[in-house]
Amino acid sequence: MLVSLETLFWISLVVGLYPYAGYPLCIALLKAVRPRPVRVGSVTPTVTVVISAYNEVSHIGATVRNKLTQDYPATLLDVMVVSDGSTDGTDEVLQQLASQEARVSYLRQEPRGGKTAALNAVVERARGEIIVFSDANSMYRPDTVRRLVEGFADPEVGYASGRMLYVDPRGSLVGDGCTAYMRYENRLRRYESAIGSVVGVDGAVDAIRRSLYRPMRSDQLPDFVLPLSVVEQGYRVVYAPQAVLEEETLTNESQEYRMRVRVALRALWALWDKRALLNPLRFPLFSWQLASHKLLRYLSFAPLAVAAICSWLLVPRSGLYLALTAGQGVAAALALAATLGPKQLRAFPVTRYCYYFVLLNWASAVAFGRFVRGDKQVVWQPRTG
Numbered sequence: 001m002l003v004s005l006e007t008l009f010w011i012s013l014v015v016g017l018y019p020y021a022g023y024p025l026c027i028a029l030l031k032a033v034r035p036r037p038v039r040v041g042s043v044t045p046t047v048t049v050v051i052s053a054y055n056e057v058s059h060i061g062a063t064v065r066n067k068l069t070q071d072y073p074a075t076l077l078d079v080m081v082v083s084d085g086s087t088d089g090t091d092e093v094l095q096q097l098a099s100q101e102a103r104v105s106y107l108r109q110e111p112r113g114g115k116t117a118a119l120n121a122v123v124e125r126a127r128g129e130i131i132v133f134s135d136a137n138s139m140y141r142p143d144t145v146r147r148l149v150e151g152f153a154d155p156e157v158g159y160a161s162g163r164m165l166y167v168d169p170r171g172s173l174v175g176d177g178c179t180a181y182m183r184y185e186n187r188l189r190r191y192e193s194a195i196g197s198v199v200g201v202d203g204a205v206d207a208i209r210r211s212l213y214r215p216m217r218s219d220q221l222p223d224f225v226l227p228l229s230v231v232e233q234g235y236r237v238v239y240a241p242q243a244v245l246e247e248e249t250l251t252n253e254s255q256e257y258r259m260r261v262r263v264a265l266r267a268l269w270a271l272w273d274k275r276a277l278l279n280p281l282r283f284p285l286f287s288w289q290l291a292s293h294k295l296l297r298y299l300s301f302a303p304l305a306v307a308a309i310c311s312w313l314l315v316p317r318s319g320l321y322l323a324l325t326a327g328q329g330v331a332a333a334l335a336l337a338a339t340l341g342p343k344q345l346r347a348f349p350v351t352r353y354c355y356y357f358v359l360l361n362w363a364s365a366v367a368f369g370r371f372v373r374g375d376k377q378v379v380w381q382p383r384t385g
Helices: 005-033 060-068 090-100 115-123 144-153 173-195 222-232 253-273 284-299 301-317 319-340 349-373
Strands: 047-053 077-084 104-109 130-135 157-167 205-209 236-248
Touching: 005 173, 005 284, 005 301, 047 060, 047 115, 047 144, 060 077, 060 090, 060 130, 077 090, 077 115, 090 104, 104 115, 115 222, 130 144, 144 157, 144 205, 144 236, 157 173, 157 222, 173 236, 173 284, 173 349, 205 222, 205 236, 222 236, 222 253, 222 284, 253 284, 253 349, 284 301, 284 349, 301 319, 301 349, 319 349
Parallel strands: 047 077, 047 130, 077 104, 157 236
Antiparallel strands: 130 205, 157 205
């Protein structure tokens, strides 16, 4: 028996919106009825901050010094940097830093192999019991490392992720959208952490027990694969909102789009590689979280597109569908106006949010097409996706 057009519309609409609205509501309710708090404490294990850098001469010096001046016992913290085939003078800066500060070491990866290969190379040389991951342009607040480490007082915790605050001093179109999206994501991570493990992390303000680190293929996304590996080993991945990283957003639409395509493509491959975690018999709670937060999120463009088409076809049947179709048209017009319209219209938050929602789903659709073709991405240009 064929599904009616109306049934198809409502199923598609619910499935498409569920990852954005339904899942967060379910997580919030579960947090209220079955909390699982993290037992944080004042612990000071040895820490190694690892950084992969490619042509970051303008940032790397300040980033390394930012880590060396953390509010953490100096004798227990060191910094290791991999220059991934840099050609702009990054190596010279690192050589000078290493000669001036015994807690800094650096190695060069040649030929360029990407962030994941760089992390594999440096972690096996690290001395810290806890490995902290930082990007080459990531500036931590003075207590960020200490706040990240607090969660490891709980023996069930294997991975901790801090809070990324995007700063957009210019009020750009993608900057405002990205900032709002991260606020939404951070709230969701807070809820997930309160019931077990978070599904998504930032990668630039993260920490793992060195004993749980597992080398990855160079095409795998460490921000996603490593936390999933920790869950596979029976440990929790938790959110540490007091461990703050401030970073400027991308302000160029094409840069943000390329970055979102890259992240979605590598996340889809990570989901494929770690598909065992989607087995509800082995991971009853986390499999639902992973499917809801990531798998359905990256695929939501498909049911949303089906719902959009169905709504247009259903307009003659009811005023309800006419209203829904009109709302869809207004949202699409606002997204278009955000890129082509006057500055006064672009200044409205709802315009920017509509644009960013469309950008996210379009990037996911493109990434899915590349995933189906078997495309993989290992290296990219920093800050440009």
